[in-house]
Amino acid sequence: MKSLLSGALVALSFFSVSALADDAEALKTKLAGLESFKAAFTQSVTDENGEVVHKATGNLTMARPDKLRWETQSPDETVLIADGSAVWHIDEWVEQVTVMSQAQAIDNNPMVLLTSNDDATWQQYTVNATQPNTFSVAAKAEGGQIRTLSLSFDDKGLANLVMLDSQGQQSAINFSQREFNTPIFPSAFIADVPESFMVDDQRP
Template identity: 30%
Template sequence: MTRTLISAAALVFAGVAAFAQADATADLKQFLSSTHSLQAQFNQTVTGKGKAQNSSGTVAIAIPGKFHWEYQKPYQQLIVGDGQQVWLYDPDLKQATVKDMGNALESSPAAILAGDSGWERNYTLRTLADKDNMTWLEATPKRADSSFEVVRLGFANGQIAQMDLLDKFGQTTQIRFSQITRNPKLDASLFHFTPPKDADVVHQ
């Protein structure tokens, strides 16, 4: 997998059924109201034209607006949101890219999860049929310039378990979360990034 494709998947990154189905909108509201921080592992698969591309790593989120999204395989890459800016750092290329949080809010899975609770203001929400033992919510961005066409969130026992994101290039990014810890005490240093002295810094 190329680094460009990994970056595109992450920075193109804080979610009423029929009678028998659970209410995924309620799951989203409950999750957001009861979650102040989150730590998990993730497995990501990007599909589109050509071979599926897999990656994995760890994520830490502090709501609102702070996240630490680290790819560990197949290439190392770090994405850090400090509440004001988002940094993308590639240690192999020794390159750091930085952009304002406002310009990245809907371009990263982590940024979507770490965002404020204004989902109903920013998205059109629709509950989908239950699937794979999860309740599903589909969120369509109201902003025409959103990086994603559709975001689907899967909840298991009120916990975020999966995100599916369809972008404007026809690619689908599926992210499965595991070993989730809700509301852990996170070190503030996770959400700060200072580029190494030998890194090229690109401002967007």
């Protein structure tokens, strides 16, 4: 009886691993055809009790591999640019720029899969299809700022993201005015820093 139970557990474990691998491949396939993506977004952040603590609107531009531009228009004007080697956070209100290495900024961050084609990077995350066209992604290693990332797709492509962070806050991001695989000028991923801004360069 004990050997039968052990055999069943091994079979179940193998099935679970295979299913997760299939889910990862399904998500990778969906994102593989996404060479570039532009959209307007609305963001709503809720705390552990479901209370809304922050709302924002802006625009997202991304290109594979490894490039992202996140512009917030309200309530404050900020720009975050990942150029492939560094991440630049430009805060217009306080006239300050923070720069860090991109490898450091995306460590254990499931968002990296949106722009990464690297198989070794994908192997650092667990992907689970929670419902048709919706995938939950989590880093295998502990210590990341984002616990889980949920990506949902419709007939056109990526439709929304939901992030649960290490503090228990949930950020729901919905996209509109979506453009898939349209040409994007390289200048979109170059940080234009005014000379008057203070620069905090945290790169090693």
